[in-house]
Amino acid sequence: MTRTRKTPTRTCVGCGRAGDKRSFVRIVRTPDGHIEVDPTAKANGRGAYVCAGIECYDEAAARRRFDSALRVRLQDDDLDRLRRDIEALLSKQAASRQGR
Ligand SMILES: [Zn+2]
Numbered sequence: 407m408t409r410t411r412k413t414p415t416r417t418c419v420g421c422g423r424a425g426d427k428r429s430f431v432r433i434v435r436t437p438d439g440h441i442e443v444d445p446t447a448k449a450n451g452r453g454a455y456v457c458a459g460i461e462c463y464d465e466a467a468a469r470r471r472f473d474s475a476l477r478v479r480l481q482d483d484d485l486d487r488l489r490r491d492i493e494a495l496l497s498k499q500a501a502s503r504q505g506r
Pocket residue numbers: 418419420421422423456457462
């Protein structure tokens with residue numbers, strides 16, 4: 407039996423749930439070492455994924471999961487900045503779903 411995989415799956419570094427790539431938010435370590443939210447999920451660099459909800463980000467941040475996933479040592483400033491960026495992204499996504 408062959409399984410067809412149309413969409414790649416990813417695993418949340420917060421809760422460990424695996425699922426469709428599109429239902430996750432990607433955090434990327436860019437080639438020049440910056441850590442950023444990657445709304446397109448296509449940026450170059452090592453990525454880590456969390457579910458599209460701030461709870462999983464908080465969980466992953468509290469447990470320092472990004473450090474091992476991205477092989478960096480994130481400072482509190484970075485974590486605060488990423489959290490704001492993710493919140494902004496999530497509210498933008500929610501708005502675009504409502505305004506079809
Ligand atoms: Zn999750």
